[in-house]
Amino acid sequence: MEKAKIQGGIDMEELKFSINISATREKVWETLWNDSTFRDWASIIDEGTYLEGDLVEGGDIQFISSVNGYGVTSLIEKLVPYEFILFRHRSDTMDSGQQSRERQWTGGKESYSLIEIDGFTKLTLRSDVPLELLEVFNLLLPQALERIKALSEGIVRK
Numbered sequence: 001m002e003k004a005k006i007q008g009g010i011d012m013e014e015l016k017f018s019i020n021i022s023a024t025r026e027k028v029w030e031t032l033w034n035d036s037t038f039r040d041w042a043s044i045i046d047e048g049t050y051l052e053g054d055l056v057e058g059g060d061i062q063f064i065s066s067v068n069g070y071g072v073t074s075l076i077e078k079l080v081p082y083e084f085i086l087f088r089h090r091s092d093t094m095d096s097g098q099q100s101r102e103r104q105w106t107g108g109k110e111s112y113s114l115i116e117i118d119g120f121t122k123l124t125l126r127s128d129v130p131l132e133l134l135e136v137f138n139l140l141l142p143q144a145l146e147r148i149k150a151l152s153e154g155i156v157r158k
Helices: 025-033 034-043 131-153
Strands: 002-006 010-021 051-052 060-065 071-082 085-092 111-116 120-130
Touching: 010 131, 025 034, 025 060, 025 111, 025 131, 034 051, 034 131, 120 131
Parallel strands: none
Antiparallel strands: 002 010, 010 120, 051 060, 060 071, 071 085, 085 111, 111 120
């Protein structure tokens, strides 16, 4: 784990988790970003989370919770379809992305890397996490990766 002070003085630490999935990169990518499967696995991290916007390098996308309306607007800094995506969180939002709120994630990065090796895909998630949320994200991110694995492999458990 790497500690970082993000622009604006927000203390964060980078968390990194990987999982091997018995599916192609394309299938894992679709599981990550297809609306219904994204909502499924992302709700482990923040209930009711959905994406607003298109996955286009240089564009903005919003991660929004339908439960409380809080979210993050992020720049898609780098995008290589089926291989890699890097988000840089530009602003913390509320009211379903319509208003700014106190900075918590602003300036942090989040990336997903997919490498196909010997019939499986290694998915690696890196995320800058505010220090006060490290304990909970150390628990939730591996659970989310397990759910992505189950969805990608067609093993759907409730």
